[in-house]
Amino acid sequence: MATRQPVVSVLGHVDHGKTKLLDTIRGTSVVSREAGLITQHIGATEVPIDHIYKVCGKLIGGKKFTVPGLLFIDTPGHHSFITLRARGGSLADLAVLVVDIREGLKPQTIESIKILKQYKTPFIIAMNKIDTIQGWSSEKGRPFVLSEKVQQEHTMDVFNDRMYHIISLLAAEGVPADRYDRIDDFTKAVALVPVSAKEGEGIADLLLMLVGLAQRFLESQLSNEEGPGKGTILEIKEEKGLGQTLDMILYSGVLRRGDTVALGTRGAPIITKIKAILKPKPLDEIRDPRDRFDSVKELNAAAGVKISCQNMEGVIAGAPLIVISGPNDPALAEMKEETSVKIETQDDGVIIKADAIGSLEALAFEAKAASIPIRKYGIGEISRRDVVDAAACGTQLNKVILGFNAELSKDAAAELETQDIKVFTNKVVYRLIEEFQQWLDDTKKKQDAEKRSEFSFPAKFKILPNCIFRAAKPAIVGVRVLAGRIRPNQRLITSDGRSVGKIKSIRSGEEVIKEATQGQEVAVAIDDITIGRQADTGDVLYIDILGSAVKEMAKADITDDERMTLDEVITIKRKEEPFWGM
Numbered sequence: 001m002a003t004r005q006p007v008v009s010v011l012g013h014v015d016h017g018k019t020k021l022l023d024t025i026r027g028t029s030v031v032s033r034e035a036g037l038i039t040q041h042i043g044a045t046e047v048p049i050d051h052i053y054k055v056c057g058k059l060i061g062g063k064k065f066t067v068p069g070l071l072f073i074d075t076p077g078h079h080s081f082i083t084l085r086a087r088g089g090s091l092a093d094l095a096v097l098v099v100d101i102r103e104g105l106k107p108q109t110i111e112s113i114k115i116l117k118q119y120k121t122p123f124i125i126a127m128n129k130i131d132t133i134q135g136w137s138s139e140k141g142r143p144f145v146l147s148e149k150v151q152q153e154h155t156m157d158v159f160n161d162r163m164y165h166i167i168s169l170l171a172a173e174g175v176p177a178d179r180y181d182r183i184d185d186f187t188k189a190v191a192l193v194p195v196s197a198k199e200g201e202g203i204a205d206l207l208l209m210l211v212g213l214a215q216r217f218l219e220s221q222l223s224n225e226e227g228p229g230k231g232t233i234l235e236i237k238e239e240k241g242l243g244q245t246l247d248m249i250l251y252s253g254v255l256r257r258g259d260t261v262a263l264g265t266r267g268a269p270i271i272t273k274i275k276a277i278l279k280p281k282p283l284d285e286i287r288d289p290r291d292r293f294d295s296v297k298e299l300n301a302a303a304g305v306k307i308s309c310q311n312m313e314g315v316i317a318g319a320p321l322i323v324i325s326g327p328n329d330p331a332l333a334e335m336k337e338e339t340s341v342k343i344e345t346q347d348d349g350v351i352i353k354a355d356a357i358g359s360l361e362a363l364a365f366e367a368k369a370a371s372i373p374i375r376k377y378g379i380g381e382i383s384r385r386d387v388v389d390a391a392a393c394g395t396q397l398n399k400v401i402l403g404f405n406a407e408l409s410k411d412a413a414a415e416l417e418t419q420d421i422k423v424f425t426n427k428v429v430y431r432l433i434e435e436f437q438q439w440l441d442d443t444k445k446k447q448d449a450e451k452r453s454e455f456s457f458p459a460k461f462k463i464l465p466n467c468i469f470r471a472a473k474p475a476i477v478g479v480r481v482l483a484g485r486i487r488p489n490q491r492l493i494t495s496d497g498r499s500v501g502k503i504k505s506i507r508s509g510e511e512v513i514k515e516a517t518q519g520q521e522v523a524v525a526i527d528d529i530t531i532g533r534q535a536d537t538g539d540v541l542y543i544d545i546l547g548s549a550v551k552e553m554a555k556a557d558i559t560d561d562e563r564m565t566l567d568e569v570i571t572i573k574r575k576e577e578p579f580w581g582m
Contacts, residue, residue, distance in 0.1 A: 094210060542565070
């Protein structure tokens with residue numbers, strides 16, 4: 001059985017050099033033609049084994065591999081990686097995580113690591129921009145293991161400091177790593193390959209690592225069945241002279257011109273025929289080719305190609321493509337299974353939306369990890385129906401829609417103006433979760449403050465020695481708040497349940513304050529009490545609370561000290577009224 005080339009996805013933080021790395025590997029300048037020099041679309045490039053032999057000649061001599069090459073996917077970000085699914089998991093067989101040696105792990109690097117671990121995708125780290133280290137002596141295309149031998153000692157000291165800093169940051173993320181040439185067991189540590197995408201240094205080491213790992217660990221996975229083609233749609237594009245086309249990765253089997261295929265949509269699959277298969281030349285880029293595409297009649301996996309079909313209505317990025325024999329082909333059931341989303345839902349929770357199946361699964365995964373309950377989910381833009389459904393949820397904290405790379409429709413925006421719900425959208429999943437959690441914390445605090453304003457919460461304070469400033473009318477004493485918070489107009493009771501007046505005002509130094517919280521020492525003016533009669537130095541006084549509020553307080557977000565104080569008040573009250581607070 002033939003071995004197909006592995007699919008290698010390139011990920012990393014913006015501007016850490018993903019596309020520049022691939023430009024250097026294939027000898028192109030795609031990055032210079034990108035808007036703002038940032039990757040806008042998903043790309044795919046075939047790097048044949050003969051090119052790898054040429055680049056790696058100084059390292060491998062006459063050694064040969066059975067892997068026919070590498071198929072690289074360049075993505076605009078980690079979000080694109082999770083939209084590219086195959087067989088219910090990641091499309092990529094391997095991944096390269098690009099890290100700037102100067103900047104280390106950035107937010108998108110960390111999220112990429114989380115996603116790679118979630119999808120169990122083996123990866124190596126290209127530690128880029130070694131040429132920026134002061135004193136580094138570069139030579140175009142030189143392998144790193146040869147380059148380090150000509151560097152000055154102080155330069156290598158700086159290099160090692162930065163590398164070990166990155167290794168420590170990776171360890172904090174649960175990723176054991178070391179320089180690739182120092183690893184004995186690649187199943188236990190992630191390989192760090194120092195490179196300069198700008199100068200081409202270390203590129204040979206990187207390619208050799210990828211081919212070697214693929215051949216050693218992925219041989220069974222790369223066995224290419226000579227069966228019906230299976231692929232993943234990257235993007236839908238309008239091409240001059242062709243109309244609408246699909247960029248896709250064929251990851252298994254064979255695809256032929258004229259084949260009947262099923263294409264994934266948000267609903268039932270479309271059954272259509274392949275009109276044309278256009279393949280970029282080796283080392284050329286599917287999204288921005290230097291040469292004309294080759295029109296081919298037959299294609300074997302793995303390959304990145306552009307196809308034209310008779311009907312592509314409703315096809316979505318990240319959806320599968322499967323060659324079928326007809327409308328009754330059993331493979332359609334397989335496709336239905338692959339495109340079905342299984343997310344655990346609850347009666348109370350938020351609504352989540354995303355632009356693709358993989359995105360939705362990633363958002364659900366992160367929501368579950370953050371203990372965020374999900375009531376409803378869907379693919380596509382946030383609709384008016386979503387807004388109405390969110391508004392119908394019982395509690396304010398669940399009247400929320402989280403949109404991962406999902407836009408708000410015009411109808412939804414109009415409906416939103418009439419509904420009291422919250423919509424969060426972001427293209428970075430962990431930021432989306434963080435924004436929601438921050439709002440959740442703020443809203444809970446606000447609700448807690450509103451509840452506290454409705455009735456007194458558990459609190460107690462102690463009258464301090466040598467701090468009786470006036471005995472009565474009103475009594476003014478220095479106190480320490482032992483639990484909770486005290487406010488003006490709260491009534492007080494003693495530890496034996498006697499009512500002993502009401503707080504008139506609170507001062508901290510010369511300033512009149514609205515409340516004093518646990519640990520504060522303040523001066524309190526108390527009406528209707530005489531110190532030395534109803535209370536004295538060293539006494540603990542409690543805030544009097546309503547029996548009808550006890551059940552509500554028990555459910556509220558109160559501290560352990562407040563809960564203990566509540567229990568003490570209940571004990572005091574029930575000496576006179578056995579069923580108080582029930």
